[in-house]
Amino acid sequence: MTDKTHDSTVVMDPSERDAAMSAAVTIQEKALTPGPDAIHRAELVVIGSGPGGYTAAFRAADLGLQVTLIERYPMLGGVCLNVGCIPSKALLHAAKVIDEAEAMAVHGVVFGKPTIDAVALGEWKNQIVVRLTGGLVQLAKQRKVTVLQATAKFHSANRLELDNGGMVEFQQCIIAAGSQSVRIPGLPDDPRIVDSSGALELYPLPKRLLVVGGGIIGLEMACVYNSLGVEVSVVELMDSLMPGTDPDLVRPFLKIIKKRYDSIMLGTKVTGMHATVPGIEVSFEGKNAPIAQVYDRVLIAVGRRANGDKLAADKAGVSVDERGVIAVNKQMQTNVPHIFAIGDLVPGPMLAHKASHEAKVAAEVAAGEKSAFDARAIPSVAYTDPEIAWVGLTETDAKRDGIEYEKAHFPWAASGRALSLGRDEGFTKLLFDKASGRVLGGGIVGPGAGDLIAEVGLAIEMGADATDIGRTIHPHPTLSETIAFAAEAFEGTLTDLYLPKKR
């Protein structure tokens, strides 16, 4: 699930939010009713208002371009804000509170069993979404960005056709139309079979949930449902969870969920699903395949597909590959230089924070600035419990590409702060260039790993080496110390752990 927090850009109290919402209505009502032959003109048009699209639109507006932002849904923010990162994080927070309360029982703080009001919980989650998306409308208004609610398709290299009959003539365009969940063909059409968006609607809470796909999105929702008391099973075609992630990072998480989940079926294929009255009957095939099981909800989370081929981009001369992906250069330009593409529908990981950075590059280039996407590392985070985060070089990639590296590892079992959180399963690892000592990558597993990984990202971008990190004083006692300790472990100056002399 793509992630980005917007607290820094959107801070509103409820009264402001109401104003924003009414502003939203005004803007959109105006925009919603263009005449059938209305031709709208824009110096820059942005298709899609997710973290990539709105960032591009706002940055371009700040640089003086006259911008139109087109969004097919009534709410700005795209998948991330509406049915992705943000609402899922609200639910994950609830899950965390439940789990931590329960975990304290053995240490002498005993709560009663929680009552879950799935409707109220869902309402809280929705309020967060409304507040953020309302904030976006306000930000668009302040920047005089015109927002149109419509589905856009290219008509030519300088014109978009809208499904409401309107037209937008543009000088430049940024395609930020994102991705969508991959559907498995042939599944019964049943409300109990949902994708990641549907999984965010908790009510009615199922008793047994099957998550098809052991990737990040599926496992995050598995965590939520499990904490809410649902029996969760995960089925994954590959032999590991979060395929592609360094196995050591996944292992502590796997150990925990093995105890908590009904079953984790790796190397297992779903061979059929039938809607029956008591639930969805699912049959499996593979070495650990059980007999057919019945679940009252099935989450399909087998990946996302780029939306690049849903825009008639060929009419503008823009090349799109068979996976819906649009190739771009470092300036985020497609093969048609005045048309840019960013976010999930260009190569690279489908992550909100990648999209927003690409967005700024595209907007700057569109405004005539010399800008390029030069980031060296894009962090990835699974907001599971424990969180798993990594950035830069992974051991998996290093081995595949034959890149020499040296690993330094610090187990959280030696961190006072981790122990006082009641969590000792995590660790921090850093990968260094043997010759220069510069940090190439890092991985962290444990509570708060997603926040901690930012420091490693900064270190990579700044070209820091182990000494730079180790000699930076980290506050004690924090989990951030574990990054400094890992660096010290590489240097041989670590005192919080006894490591045999390496040289």
Place this chain on the structure above:
Amino acid sequence: MADHIDIVIPDLGDFEDVEVIEILVGAGDSVSREDGLITLETDKASIDVPAPASGKIVELTVSVGDKLSSGDVIGKIFVEVGDTLLVTPAIEAKIAQGDTTVMSSPASLAPESVGKQTISVPDIGDFSDVEVIEVHVSVGDEVNVEDPLLTLETDKAAMDVPSTAKGTVESVLVKVGDTVSEGSPLVIVAAVDAPETATETKPPEKTVTVAAIVPAEKAPTSMSSQAQGLPAINEAGFSKAHASPSVRKLARELGVDLVQVKGSGAKARILHDDVKAFVKKVMTGGAAMPGGGMPKVPVIDFAKFGAVDLQPLTRIQKISGPRLQASWLNLPHVTQHDLADITELEARRQELKGPARERGISLTPLAFVLKACIAALKEYPKVNSSLSEDGLSLVYKQYYHLGFAAETENGLMVPVIRDADKKDVYELAKELAELSLAAREGKLKADQMQGASFTISSLGGIGGTAFTPIVNAPEVAILGVSRSSLQPVWNGSEFKPRLMLPLSFSYDHRVIDGACAVRFTTFLSKTLSNVDALLQAIP
């Protein structure tokens, strides 16, 4: 349907009061639908207003310089029967009724209508924000591929931007004084043979209803890493350079390949200052004085000694100064002096001068000197050569393009007479006069100042007995000519008054030795004495 229809300015987007810069047709002209009628120029681009239909222009009611906005009527067209009008559905109904108003389709507003080619600044190395110092073409000029369109001047050199298309200049997007970078659009040419690339960039759909508004000047067509001002960057190396994101951003802005920058920070980290220093080095590198370690001329505050007036060097002085210094410092100069007896030549010239003037030709002594030089250069081809870049071989030129120093208000210029060996004295004299005039008027085209294989500097019109001209490197020699004077010459039995022309022949001693030089001047003197040979017509 055959009707008189008003021709109306189509929707111009946000532009108003757009100036008419050219009228492309006149009353009575037959035009096809979408033919350009007039050209408008906004501050961003120029736009042709297309004919709304095929037909005959009845009248055009605008002239160059008029300011127009969307909806203004610019004339009438008599529409041929059966022609489909370019109309939007909303107003189609009205047209059917006869004398009505037709909106031209914005379709043809696209600047890249078939055959139109925008010529941009080509790869100019590491330079950006280069000044346009001369524009050689204007709207309506016919240009061929490789014709110089304008001249740019960097710190290092002036360079011509050649046309990449053959056709008519539709509009010139820059003026003298503008700064441009690689990829900046300069001139739009209505190409006769549009190269395929011109059509490649067009959207695949070509129906007349396709609307395309004019791309903004800052449209990033010039920003792709292939086509833009950024010089080629080693991306693989760039992505590993020891430089923080802010330094990388600066490097992108300046187009600096970080691979080539040496970091001065801790652990060879590249700092902002390193990037800036690198750019400075590149910009000044080629122009750096070879004797960088030379003792400097003392800096004096002249105002201490009396009133002073600070006048900037002219552009030409700024260009020629470093070149002269480079030649003076790089080439071991030797000057050979000689006197040529031009008594007979001058007598004949006086006879021929009058008839020549009737043909509009001013038959100057210099024309004869040029003619004699050609003969001498053919006899001593080394003088018509250049040293190869590595200094290991000689480049013998098979052509004879003669430069001649011309004094202008702004400074020294050296126009070039091409293929001087194929021209007789009269033609040389004529071209001398034309090029001198052009030089004085500042109208020399770049190709009229390039390609000389030997240069002549004549100061004889002013005076002097001898001087030591500086070779116009990479040429290897230059002939200086001073004022001729009557001198007593011993003919074996008595002194006779002879008209003697002083020659000062400076040469690059790395290429030409003293014996060769004096043979050259001796040959030249002898040739100048043989006026009949000089007057021979070119076969």
